[in-house]
Amino acid sequence: MNFEPSAKAQDFVKRVRAFMKTEIAPIEAAYWDKIEAQCNGREWKHWRIPPEMEALKSKAREAGLWNMFLPDNKLGAGLSTMEYALVAEETGRSLMAPEVFNCNAPDTGNMEVLWKYGSDAQKKEWLEPLLAGEIRSVFCMTEPDVASSDATNMQATATLEGDEVVISGTKWWSSGIGDPRAKIAIVMARTENPDLDRHHQHTMVLVPLNTPGVTIKRMLPVFGTHDEPHGHGEVEFNNVRVPLGNVIAGLGKGFEIAQGRLGPGRIHHCMRCIGAAEESLDLMIKRGISRVAFGKPLINLGGNRERVAEARLAIDQARLLTLYAAWKLDQLGALGAMTEIAAIKVVAPNVLEQVVDMAIQMHGGAGVSRDTPLSGFYIQARSLRLADGPDEVHKGVIARIEMMKRGFK
Template sequence: MDELTTPVREQHKFSVTKLLNYLSVNSWVSNNDAVTVRQYSSGQSNPTFLIQTPSKRYVLRKKPPGQLLPGAHKVDREYRVQNALYSAGFPVPQPLLHCTDAEVIGTEFYLMEHVKQGRIFRDLRLPGVSAAERTALYVAAVETLAKLHSLDLASLNLEGFGKGSGYCRRQVSTWSKQYSAAAHRDIPAMNELSNWLMKSLPAKDDEVTLVHGDFRLDNLIFHPTETRVIAVLDWELSTTGQPLADLAYFLMHHYWPVNISLSSMRIPTVCDLLSIYCQCRGIPSGLPHLNFYLALSIFKMAGIAQGIYARHLLGNASAPNAAQFGQCVEPFAKIALEIAQRLVAVTSFYLLIVTTHTLYNNMHACVQVKAREAGLWNLFLPAVSGLSQLDYAYIAEETGRCLFAPEVFNCQAPDTGNMEVLHMFGSEEQKKKWLEPLLRGDIRSCFCMTEPDVASSDATNIECTLRRDGDSYVINGKKWWSSGAGNPKCKVAIVMSLGMNLFLRHGQHSMILVPMDTPGVKLIRPLTVFGQDDAIHGGHFEVHFENVRVPAPSIILGEGRGFEIAQGRLGPGRLHHCMRAVGLAELALELLCQRAASRSTFGKNLYQHEVVAHWIAECRLMIEQTRLLTLHAAHALDTLGNRAARKQIAMIKVAAARMACKVVDCAIQVHGGAGVSGDVPLAQMYSYVRTLRLADGPDEVHLSSIANLELRDQLKKMQAKL
């Protein structure tokens, strides 16, 4: 605590005796208690103090002494909003009393509980914290902000706490006035920034939520060992208004000059944090008018810095380094102007992307309607489509030539596998609640099996726990690579969990249905593949389950049946992946040949070079071989069933991914620099097929299975001959 507090500064000293008498009358301390008071070293606005007795600790916040700017340092508003938030279960210190009698310590003040344990990070780069924990801490902060913006003002009794819509105009006006009232010299950049902000106000500014106004990492207290926020501090600037301004204020440090940027510290990117925030609030991704909100945030910081310096000149500043803030105002303004100008083009591009995405979604929905009307719907499921696995294999190959084609026909992963699980193993209640809307395409789903803390290639390592508690199951654990979890339509997850039966190696695990809106289900972060988001279906997410409680009928088939279900799920699913890989490889070979015929080097076309001609021939051989092997596996599934076709499925899982990787790699090589750019689809295709060598188990696991099954078959032949 000593590193966070100092002896009370001379200008902020008050009568400890009067405070003790007041607190004892209100029963917060005993009159006989020895009370010590220390001042928190951080904080530049309302002075904050640690009040200690032999048995208790409190935190006191008060107005600074002396002349104050109009409308500033409203500790009564801080007390009111914290009281409302604490009653609603939002993480704030418990407010205890509010004193308006200036006779007690010289100014109005309020008292709150002292958060006993926790971590406060003053350095935004979080030195000494692992990269994984650093990411999780930032994600927890954004989730907390989204939770704040999702609270209902009426239920908090804070409807009159602010002035409602028009927040951005009021903020520009307020901070322009605050700056002018505190300015010690004329700063042209501040005047220019103020004018730019007033001219660039968002056309639509009618969203109203509770906003913190100063939401920064160092205003949060994190759990001592866990990556979650246990208290949000400093509510002096809180009001009601535009929540996106609050979010931009938290994100603005990502746009600092390169020498102090967070980008080199493996902090989550703005795109990642935006995605998480929007997912938590259930709103469309993105932040329109980003340049305005960032510039407003920095303008506000410049105004705060000017106010701190003004209090230094008056002799009532709250911190010993207040004099330094006078040097920050002009640089802040120049940074804001640079960001505003630099991001105007980015904002225009964002609007174009949003428009294009909307058009794509509308077009996509229209195509889906036509596909369904034509009966081209749920083709993967024999019981619905009437097609055999062999029939569907040819269709899967064609859809493999376009990354979003499976979704047009409601044949996309991971929903296909999840629908197969529910079809084969689900109860009638589960089918009605989840399978039917999935088959209609009304909702989406995700599959949560792989875990970040264990080698999931050995599925018996899975640690996510499942505990029976009366009429419910309680789930705790971490999952990642949960594809589709970020899709707004994703409503349910199938979660592989470790149960209580630890004696049977393959009878320990269960699969259970978890609605995504269940308390305790947390989308931690979207994952990337080769640094890029290749998940057009809603992202590969890390998902945490923290004391997630679901009704007992949510378990699929019964406790300990997880591996049995997994084997039934993976057979058809792997077949679909492999045939799509064949279709993708066909497209890659087409692109290779077109490039080889249209480009020339050293006096002849590329295809006339022997090495390129051999690549073309080898690619054709590999594609044909893999197609035949995959069709053979489809036939085995149809005629022998999942269990008997295990070897064929394992073989195509290895062969198809390897083949597709090699064909796409050759196509990239022939395209040269264009092959790894976004101008042609090869880089995205490669990331997809390279991932297939890990998805549903790495090649090495399948090779071991193939070897064991082959030895078994050979031994049976030998025994038959004897």
């Protein structure tokens, strides 16, 4: 295996780093202040996107720093998973950068689904505007009334009636559904078929959010914030009818698509976590050097130097494991990298949580305010330990594979 970045990957990383330094960093704090002023305390229907975001997106697209996640030379940058992982780490240092480069979840995963599994008509209607950054999308899978750590528990239904599919049920933690630009959701629901096993009972369906019967009930706060202007919503689907042509890849293909979608997406999440951990470590050291207490720089008090060392060890280990998973995914596909993908989904958010916690402690009260990105990074880390499968599920996958290697079930 070889983790040496290609010349192409190094070029993208260099240009992304420069763009973030000159275009994003100077305005990011003011951007989030504007979000706070425009959205906080207002009903989600009145949330708005500051014009600075669209201006930055235009600049990024002109600079060729656009859709870098997609391994397609025409529609994206043509980077492999491992090559893009290095870019994702850079963007992870900022809470707004992924969106600036049109490389933000859940759009990236939804675009990959349409690119890989969508029909020509689906690509024309939804993939093209998503790739252009003109609209945003949502992924509806988790449900409030069942343990969603086991996705086969899903109760929402997608029933075939003639040339239509009828969707009924409630989803929540539908990220991005409060965004005024959100136009389309990919909904995963049960499609009963007694002749097939439990992993062929689910279907993914494209549902325009303005379809009759789609009702956004509320936005869910995460640690007291609604993550404006995107939000995480609870959505009710009441006999929602869409054409059969909105089904992705065919009835009963939901889990097959999910496996294809989640592998690269987990690499992206984990490398962004590593970037956020690096930024947190930078902030921790700068704070520790610049602040004095009891006649000494904070960095020289207690075990703070050891904490810096512990952070460096943890970040580098997480990065190497994630790059290995990315390399293996490129070589063998998602099924060939199941252990490694499950492992990084546990490791990377936990490392970020640990490092950002140390950085918050070094900052004192400022660490839990919005004066630094640390509280946002902490929310990201803690939420990711649940999103896309909780730690326990991924550990269970790893254990099962290890047992099977040794002849046990």
